[in-house]
Amino acid sequence: MKAIYKGFKPYFRIQFLLFFAILFIGQAAFAQEIGFKEEVAGLVENLDQQGWEKGGIVFTGSSSIRFWKTLAEDFPKTNTINTGFGGSQAHELLHYLEPLVIRFAPRKVFIYIGENDINAGKSVRQTMTEISLIIDRLQSELLDVELYFIGTKPSPSRWEKSGQMQALNAELNTMALSKDNVYYISIWDKMLDKKGQPKETLFVEDRLHMNEKGYKIWRKSVKGFL
Known part of the structure; x- marks a missing residue:
């Protein structure tokens, strides 16, 4: 295997390693x-x-994107496609990248993923490993694509896991700083009150999904990157 690997050109080495990583x-x-x-x-x-x-x-990404029903209205001069689904986790987004992202050949992709992973009991390390593979797959299939990761939000119903959520955000930020064309968008502090607690007024009754006020914060946070 070592002899075969040495014979590959750099581009094919990346494809070779990515194939086995996904396998x-x-x-x-x-x-x-x-x-x-x-x-x-x-x-x-x-x-x-x-x-x-x-x-x-x-x-x-997950349901926070799926329920963003006003994307077209929020960014009227932009050709946006919303492919958020269910309460998805990173490994599921990885699985569906072709039909939900790659085939559209986008120039930019905004991703919200990871909150459900942590809530389901995954470690920050495992979640980040899966997110890294999402990045690798997209960058190998879509040359020069820009990837924007919206940081985890402070959901009141999941506040007991806020430490892990913030650790994930820190890792996302570090990852973005280390990779070309990968960016991190922080929304955590913008959704906290003066006491450092989640603003309940930004969420619907389930205290997990956002209302219009919550999405207004997201709109302002994302707009500068469009």
């Missing part, structure tokens, strides 16, 4: 259940029926 995920450490098959299929069908253009901006 490893599927067969070993991240052999987790992949949910939302029917939801993703329905989302893909709806997008195809509505019609879309390549080269736009994709917003993807």
